[in-house]
Amino acid sequence: MWLTAVNWSLCFFFGSASVHVEQPAQRSAELEELVIVIQSQRNSYHVQRSYQRKEEILQEAANLGQGVPVVLLLHELSDYEGNWSILPALPLLSAIYGESASWFLFIEEETTAILRVLLKVLKRYPVQEEWFLGQRLHDNKPSIVHHYAFSEDPTSFGYPDPAAGWALSAPLYQRLAERIQYENLKSDFTIDLTHEIALFIWEDGRGPKLTSVPEFCTETRDNCATTFTTYLPNCGDPVSKTDIFVAVKTCEKFHSVRIPVVKSTWEKDATHLEYYSDVTDASIPTIKLGVPNTEKGHCGKTFAILRHFLSEAMPKVDWLLIVDDDTLISLPRLRRLLRCYDPKEAVSLGERYGYGLMQNGYSYATGGGGMVLSRMAVSSLVSSGCSCYSDDAPDDMILGRCFTSIGVPITHSPLFHQAQPDDYLGTRINPQHSISFHKHWNIDPVAVYRNWFQDSHLRDEL
Known part of the structure; x- marks a missing residue:
């Protein structure tokens, strides 16, 4: 009977104490905590298109009046051409923005970000956790482009459509930035960017898989956070x-x-x-x-x-x-x-x-x-x-x-x-x-x- 009472008292003590332990609040992302990386190129045409995209994003942010995100042109990050493959750029991105950014969003020059929808989408995902977000793609059969990865079941592995954009939460990009400084990639070749990034993040099952977000779009439809125009722009009459x-x-x-x-x-x-x-x-x-x-x-x-x-x-x-x-x-x-x-x-x-x-x-x-x-x-x-x-x-x-x-x-x-x-x-x-x-x-x-x-x-x- 005494033992039962003691056990009951301990349970009551710990149970009562646990009620008063304050859990960390689930904090949502704010617009000023978002870094949008436009995957720009050094060629003059692409520089011009990237600046146009940046101005559009900043103008929309001004119209919203909910803060201003950082909008970065990737080719301006450093002189290193290899930054286009993203992984080499992560340590520098983390060093510059790691203290203030809750999310990194990577988009192409022809990707439009609809900030009011994007902000609502990101608020669904607690910024204290590791998140890898995008529009999910998967291979239907083994592909030489992906080194025949997941040949037994190609559909099991998802990677983001680069045209729709993809996002990393702060805990994930910070951990990746540390990993990339001491860990070698499995291949010396970079062929399909987002597939290889997804593989690195997945880390043979130890890291997160891509979370599919329906609001990351390539075609315009209702409630899109991103949309995409075209890879074949109309710059006028074809050359002769x-x-x-x-x-x-x-x-x-x-x-x-x-x-x-x-x-x-x-x-x-x-x-x-x-x-x-x-x-x-x-x-x-x-x-x-x-x-x-x-x-x-x-x-x-x-x-x-x-x-x-x-x-x-x-x-x-x-x-x-x-x-x-x-x-x-x-x-x-x-x-x-x-x-x-x-x-x-x-x-x-x-x-x-x-x-x-x-x-x-x-x-x-x-x-x-x-x-x-x-x-x-x-x-x-x-x-x-x-x-x-x-x-x-x-x-x-x-x-x-x-x-x-x-x-x-x-x-x-x-x-x-x-x-x-x-x-x-x-x-x-x-x-x-x-x-x-x-x-x-x-x-x-x-x-x-x-x-x-x-x-x-x-x-x-x-």
Whole structure:
């Protein structure tokens, strides 16, 4: 009986005490505690678009009268080009804003943030906890773009649609900023930004998964916190066909297999086009540059093309497009995109990958998706003396390293694709008016061209 009384007394004591313990209040985010990072690029067109987006956000904040968020253009954070991959930038972002920011929101230049809705959304998630928010995407099948991750069940892993924006709460970004300073990434390559960030955050199941937020939108609908315009902006009439020179890299063993595909699909949309091979074939015709064929890399051939482009024998045009013989491309869409860029500026444009970005590495435009260079970029690179360490070095990576060394930024467009259409999530590529795809493995390339590009010269120029 005594023991029972004692036990009852202890239970009563601790139970009563627990009633009086004050739990920390669940604090909601305020607008001035929000840092909006616009994933801007150094090219002048993208700088202009980013400043326009920043002014729109600040104007909306002024109209709301509920405080002013920090709006940061990513390219202004530091001189390091690799900040576009976000993870290298986290320690600096945390050091500058970590004491005052409850949330970081990352958006693209064409993403609109509706602050009054965004604030309501963020208030649902206590800022004391780790949150990773966005519009959830998942692969439907294993993809080479994602290194075949989660091959047994690709749908099990979610990553955010970059066009809809994505957000990190303070406890999460602070922990990530610490991790990134001592932990190596599993791959030296940065290919699909938000998928790789989601993998790093997930930390093999030890970290949080992405929380899907329906108000993070790409298409405009009721109650959206973010919306997205387009990856293919309208900057005016497309550049003239005569302003683009197309260089197709090929070799003898593919003359009868791949060149007929080019000729039956997109060659007709080019005014200036030449095929560069290891042999002369008058039936195509091809041009022999005096560089032996290599099974990989093709750096020697590409640098020979760059020098040839600047020679007196060539038409003096604004843009050089270098593609593989198994690249499928819409030249009308490319002409429309190029209207946004100044050919007097050193421009290197394509699908941007990164190599060793956590170790002060470099970015490059992937070769298979097509590398677009302004005449100024070609001239700057050739005159720099930068060159291949061997003929079979990876040409796109060497070009990226050279451009980095001379201060020419790699400008990204997700309309270019290093892989085939089926390697990408349909919801990400269907709305984009894609410009290119690459490789003929296990597909009918003519059918792929017809499906994606056949009428592009009609649809895109109306």
